[in-house]
Amino acid sequence: xxxxxxxxxxxxxxxxxxxxxxxxxxxxxxxxxxxxxxxxxxxxxxxxxxxxxxxxxxxxxxxxxxxxxxxxxxxxxxxxxxxxxxxxxxxxxxxxxxxxxxxxxxxxxxxxxxxxxxxxxxxxxxxxxxxxxxxxxxxxxxxxxxxxxxxxxxxxxxxxxxxxxxxxxxxxxxxxxxxxxxxxxxxxxxxxxxxxxxxxxxxxxxxxxxxxxxxxxxxxxxxxxxxxxxxxxxxxxxxxxxxxxxxxxxxxxxxxxxxxxxxxxxxxxxxxxxxxxxxxxxxxxxxxxxxxxxxxxxxxxxxxxxxxxxxxxxxxxxxxxxxxxxxxxxxxxxxxxxxxxxxxxxxxxxxxxxxxxxxxxxxxxx
Amino acid sequence: xxxxxxxxxxxxxxxxxxxxxxxxxxxxxxxxxxxxxxxxxxxxxxxxxxxxxxxxxxxxxxxxxxxxxxxxxxxxxxxxxxxxxxxxxxxxxxxxxxxxxxxxxxxxxxxxxxxxxxxxxxxxxxxxxxxxxxxxxxxxxxxxxxxxxxxxxxxxxxxxxxxxxxxxxxxxxxxxxxxxxxxxxxxxxxxxxxxxxxxxxxxxxxxxxxxxxxxxxxxxxxxxxxxxxxxxxxxxxxxxxxxxxxxxxxxxxxxxxxxxxxxxxxxxxxxxxxxxxxxxxxxxxxxxxxxxxxxxxxxxxxxxxxxxxxxxxxxxxxxxxxxxxxxxxxxxxxxxxxxxxxxxxxxxxxxxxxxxxxxxxxxxxx
Numbered sequence: 243x244x245x246x247x248x249x250x251x252x253x254x255x256x257x258x259x260x261x262x263x264x265x266x267x268x269x270x271x272x273x274x275x276x277x278x279x280x281x282x283x284x285x286x287x288x289x290x291x292x293x294x295x296x297x298x299x300x301x302x303x304x305x306x307x308x309x310x311x312x313x314x315x316x317x318x319x320x321x322x323x324x325x326x327x328x329x330x331x332x333x334x335x336x337x338x339x340x341x342x343x344x345x346x347x348x349x350x351x352x353x354x355x356x357x358x359x360x361x362x363x364x365x366x367x368x369x370x371x372x373x374x375x376x377x378x379x380x381x382x383x384x385x386x387x388x389x390x391x392x393x394x395x396x397x398x399x400x401x402x403x404x405x406x407x408x409x410x411x412x413x414x415x416x417x418x419x420x421x422x423x424x425x426x427x428x429x430x431x432x433x434x435x436x437x438x439x440x441x442x443x444x445x446x447x448x449x450x451x452x453x454x455x456x457x458x459x460x461x462x463x464x465x466x467x468x469x470x471x472x473x474x475x476x477x478x479x480x481x482x483x484x485x486x487x488x489x490x491x492x493x494x495x496x497x498x499x500x501x502x503x504x505x506x507x508x509x510x511x512x513x514x515x516x517x518x519x520x521x522x523x524x525x526x527x528x529x530x531x532x533x534x535x536x537x538x539x540x541x542x543x544x545x546x547x548x549x550x551x552x553x554x555x556x557x558x559x560x561x562x563x564x565x566x567x568x569x570x571x572x573x574x575x576x577x578x579x580x581x582x583x584x585x586x587x588x589x590x591x592x593x594x595x596x597x598x599x600x601x602x603x604x605x606x607x608x
Numbered sequence: 609x610x611x612x613x614x615x616x617x618x619x620x621x622x623x624x625x626x627x628x629x630x631x632x633x634x635x636x637x638x639x640x641x642x643x644x645x646x647x648x649x650x651x652x653x654x655x656x657x658x659x660x661x662x663x664x665x666x667x668x669x670x671x672x673x674x675x676x677x678x679x680x681x682x683x684x685x686x687x688x689x690x691x692x693x694x695x696x697x698x699x700x701x702x703x704x705x706x707x708x709x710x711x712x713x714x715x716x717x718x719x720x721x722x723x724x725x726x727x728x729x730x731x732x733x734x735x736x737x738x739x740x741x742x743x744x745x746x747x748x749x750x751x752x753x754x755x756x757x758x759x760x761x762x763x764x765x766x767x768x769x770x771x772x773x774x775x776x777x778x779x780x781x782x783x784x785x786x787x788x789x790x791x792x793x794x795x796x797x798x799x800x801x802x803x804x805x806x807x808x809x810x811x812x813x814x815x816x817x818x819x820x821x822x823x824x825x826x827x828x829x830x831x832x833x834x835x836x837x838x839x840x841x842x843x844x845x846x847x848x849x850x851x852x853x854x855x856x857x858x859x860x861x862x863x864x865x866x867x868x869x870x871x872x873x874x875x876x877x878x879x880x881x882x883x884x885x886x887x888x889x890x891x892x893x894x895x896x897x898x899x900x901x902x903x904x905x906x907x908x909x910x911x912x913x914x915x916x917x918x919x920x921x922x923x924x925x926x927x928x929x930x931x932x933x934x935x936x937x938x939x940x941x942x943x944x945x946x947x948x949x950x951x952x953x954x955x956x957x958x959x960x961x962x963x964x965x966x967x968x969x970x971x972x973x974x
Contacts, residue, residue, distance in 0.1 A: 406946060411904035415912055458880035458902040458942070460919065497862045497881050514824035515863050536824040538777035546781055553826065576824070580772060 243372065245443060246380035253315040254383050257446060257487035257508050259530050259567035265555060265599035266314035267592055268385070271578030272307040273319045277585055279306050290335035294320050300370040301377050308381065310585065311592045315382050315446070318374060318439070320367055322389030322450050325431050326398050328359035346401030348409065353420050358431040361438050368442035375443035385489075386444030388435050390451035391428035391469035395421065398428075407456050414465060421465060429469040433476035440481050448489040448511070449473060455494015455513075462498055467505070474506045489532060493577060499524040514576030518558040522569060530570035531558065535591070537575045540583045544590045551594040555602060563603050573599075609738065611809060612746035619681040620749050623812060623853035623874050625896050625933035631921060631965035632680035633958055634751070637944035638673040639685045643951055645672050656701040660686050666736040667743050674747065676951065677958040681748050681812070684740060684805070686733055688755030688816050691797050692764050694725035712767030714775065719786050724797040727804050734808035741809035751855075752810030754801050756817035757794035757835035761787065764794075773822050780831060787831060795835040799842035806847050814855040814877070815839060821860015821879075828864055833871070840872045855898060859943060865890040880942035884924040888935060896936040897924065901957070903941045906949045910956045917960040921968060929969055939965075 248254070253266040274280055283303050287293035294300060304319040323341050327333035332344030347353055361368075375384050389397075397403075399410035414421045436447045454466040470490055480486050491511025495502060502510055503525040512521055512533035521531055539550045554573070562568025573595045579588070614620070619632040640646055649669050653659035660666060670685040689707050693699035698710030713719055727734075741750050755763075763769075765776035780787045802813045820832040836856055846852050857877025861868060868876055869891040878887055878899035887897055905916045920939070928934025939961045945954070 406904065408904055408907065408946060408948065411902065412907035415902075415905050415908035415916065455881065458900075459883040460923075461902070462881070494860070494881070497883070515821065515828070515860070517825040517863070534824075536777065536781075536827070538772070538774055539781050541774065541778035542781035550781065557826075580774060582774060 243443065245375050246378075248383060248445075249380045250314060250382045253572065254445065254485075254487065256570045256572050257489070257530055258485065259508075259527070259570040261561070261563050261565070261568065262570075263600065263603065264596050265561060265571050265573050267573035267595040268313050268315040268317065269307075269575050269579050269588070269591075270317075272311075272313060272317065272588075273303045273305075274579060275581035276579055276583040276588075277306055277310075290321070291333065294324070294370075295366045297366065297369045297373045300366075301373045304370075304374045304384075305377055307588075308378075311589055312596065313382065313592060315385055316374065316378055317385040317448075318367070318371055318387060318444065320370065320387070322387070322393065322452065323397055324364060324367055325359065325388060325428070325435055326394050328361075328363035329356060329431070330359075331398060340403040341397060342402045343397060347398045347424065348413075350417070350420055353424050356424060356427050358427060358434060361434060364435060364438070367435075368438050371439050371442035371444050375445075383445035384443060385446045385448055386436060386439030386442075387448040387450060388432045388439075390449050390454065390466060390490075390492075391425045391432055391473065392457070392466035393451050393453045394428045394432070395424050395465075396453045396456075398424070407453070414461065425465060425469045426472070429472040430476070433473045436473070437476070437478050440478050440486050444486070445484070446487045446489065447477065448491060449507075451490065451492040451495065454492035459497065462495070463501060466492070467498065467501060471505060491532070496521070503528055509572060511574065512576065516576075518554065518571070522559065527569045530572060532572040532574050534574070534576040537577055537580050537583070540579070540587045540591060544587065547587055547590045548594040548598075551591060552598050555595070555598055561599070561603065609809065611741050612744075614749060614811075615746045616680060616748045619938065620811065620851075620853065622936045622938050623855070623896055624851065625874075625893070625936040627927070627929050627931070627934065628936075629966065629969065630962050631927065631937050631939050633939035633961040634679050634681040634683065635673075635941050635945050635954070635957075636683075638677075638679060638683065638954075639669045639671075640945060641947035642945055642949040642954075643672055643676075656687070657699065660690070660736075661732045663732065663735045663739045666732075667739045670736075670740045670750075671743055673954075674744075677955055678962065679748065679958060681751055682740065682744055683751040683814075684733070684737055684753060684810065686736065686753070688753070688759065688818065689763055690730060690733055691725065691754060691794070691801055692760050694727075694729035695722060695764075695797070696725075697764060706769040707763065708768045709763060712775075713764045713790065714779075716783075716786055719790050722790060722793050724793060724800060727800060730801060730804070733801075734804050737805050737808035737810050741811075749811035750809060751812045751814055752802060752805030752808075753814040753816060754798045754805075756815050756820065756832065756856075756858075757791045757798055757839065758823070758832035759817050759819045760794045760798070761790050761831075762819045762822075764790070773819070780827065791831060791835045792838070795838040796842070799839045802839070803842070803844050806844050806852050810852070811850070812853045812855065813843065814857060815873075817856065817858040817861065820858035825863065828861070829867060832858070833864070833867060837871060857898070862887070869894055875938060877940065878942065882942075884920065884937070888925065893935045896938055898938040898940050900940070900942040903943055903946050903949070906945070906953045906957065910953065913953055913956045914960040914964075917957060918964050921961070921964055927965070927969065 487508040489509040853874040855875040
């Protein structure tokens with residue numbers, strides 16, 4: 243496979259902590275329900291999985307936000323739960339609800355039956371990656387992704403989202419042996435899945451540990467972080483001689499930044515509760531930091547969005563402009579964009595990140 | 609008013625960071641749906657508010673867990689949202705659902721109409737406090753409580769629980785002036801409410817900032833912490849010559865412990881994501897720490913509950929045993945107990961806290 247040369251490498255440079263002319267920006271769930279053109283495609287596809295499993299539709303919606311906004315990266319349109327679906331759990335999305343598994347994993351027999359899935363069952367994802375990469379034609383890099391082993395386990399046991407994670411935590415506390423067995427399989431499956439995305443054309447990969455933050459201190463390290471590390475240890479470092487950066491995002495993980503700073507990854511994603519200056523102090527500029535505007539800021543007026551963007555960029559502090567590596571931020575929201583977001587407000591955000599971060603570099607503080 | 613002398617002052621001593629023979633323990637929502645006798649009383653009362661507004665019922669259910677377990681404190685049976693109810697918002701609880709306000713506060717006119725409520729409308733709470741204190745007859749101290757100004761504002765604007773706090777955050781980011789006005793009124797109302805509970809017999813008071821943790825760094829300090837401080841500044845320091853300790857609990861607030869350590873309160877409540885040793889380092893033993901077992905541990909087997917209790921007590925470290933003040937823990941869950949908890953498991957927890965914490969004091973580590 244060969245693809246068109248990359249025209250905008252700002253995101254990849256920032257992942258590698260190299261200097262950039264501006265702070266790159268992309269948004270979690272940037273291809274999504276807040277865009278009328280997305281809703282139109284989804285209506286044609288009939289269902290979320292109908293959309294995600296169709297190469298043409300997945301390509302179409304992935305590129306939609308790039309037509310509107312000067313984003314510095316694209317992210318594969320898919321779901322974090324494709325891997326357990328391929329394990330046979332039967333993923334579906336009822337309209338207006340979250341994901342649901344027809345066959346949750348709740349006992350020893352079900353866990354003993356779990357296997358790393360045949361990657362052919364995920365062929366639709368790899369085909370979408372290649373198709374999107376072609377369609378991007380070098381405009382911006384393409385990010386592939388997966389849920390983390392722990393986050394997959396939450397949904398696999400609960401069968402759906404949860405308020406209290408009672409079922410999965412009951413298993414964790416009462417049968418830690420079963421939980422570890424499931425997490426090992428999940429980690430190996432996620433690693434194989436992300437490696438196949440890299441082979442198919444993904445230029446960076448992100449692990450979404452959406453539910454790591456619900457774990458107790460101690461349990462997080464044993465049941466989430468350790469298995470994220472197990473994924474990272476198996477990932478390809480690059481493809482065709484080009485490095486493929488790895489991003490790890492634990493929602494609600496700000497308490498554990500010191501430990502997360504030891505992960506073998508390039509970028510840590512942060513939610514809005516984290517103070518970026520403190521995060522830099524804790525991680526010690528060994529990683530680029532990605533985040534962390536509250537998505538609800540996008541409901542305010544344009545001037546207020548601009549001012550909150552400035553607060554986030556100022557809170558990270560001066561990006562480096564010289565040779566070699568140094569402090570590096572990738573602007574993002576602290577969580578997926580809300581379906582209720584006015585699309586015009588996203589343009590205000592993206593443009594504010596670009597213009598203010600350029601100005602910061604032009605006039606460094608004393 | 610005069611009450612029977614206190615027989616078990618372990619909780620109050622621990623609040624004051626004085627040495628104790630064991631680590632005191634109580635549980636958030638210890639009077640609640642997991643107890644069959646509670647469900648029986650609630651059925652007689654007809655509704656949650658029917659229960660909370662009836663002095664006899666409120667007294668009965670507050671004392672129920674003390675009959676089963678050797679808890680070191682009682683907490684008033686009530687709801688965190690009684691204050692906005694008294695402001696005229698119309699609180700109700702549909703069976704199996706969370707609280708709901710009939711008249712949420714969503715615009716400038718509604719905020720301009722808000723007032724610190726007439727405390728007579730909350731007379732049922734103060735009557736319950738006095739009745740419970742009498743019924744306790746000095747067994748253990750009684751804790752009064754309220755929601756924090758920010759947590760009240762969340763419910764007042766959203767009208768109910770929320771996944772994303774979109775409405776309240778939209779107001780916060782687009783009309784910070786309105787949000788500050790509401791928070792000032794809430795803070796003054798909460799202070800008056802807690803002072804009246806102290807007058808009625810509450811021996812400690814707790815501010816539940818259940819939703820502080822959903823705020824962005826920066827917004828938390830401005831819109832939650834500042835108004836918790838405004839409440840604390842107005843609180844009575846004691847009653848009839850006896851100190852009344854103040855506890856502040858921000859769920860998801862572990863990121864801001866340094867700032868919270870500056871609050872004029874005696875105890876900080878912590879959820880299970882917080883490492884107690886780190887919390888001690890950050891707060892510097894200026895406060896007692898309350899917490900922080902994951903309530904889901906109570907679904908595991910008795911030996912596992914005991915072992916997780918030991919982990920939490922060990923993670924806090926050696927309590928002081930000498931004269932004067934020193935490091936001090938109050939054992940609790942990191943959040944309210946689940947309605948699905950097996951009542952027998954709570955006994956295992958309470959007894960494990962007492963016996964292991966006694967053993968720790970008897971054989972201090974080298």
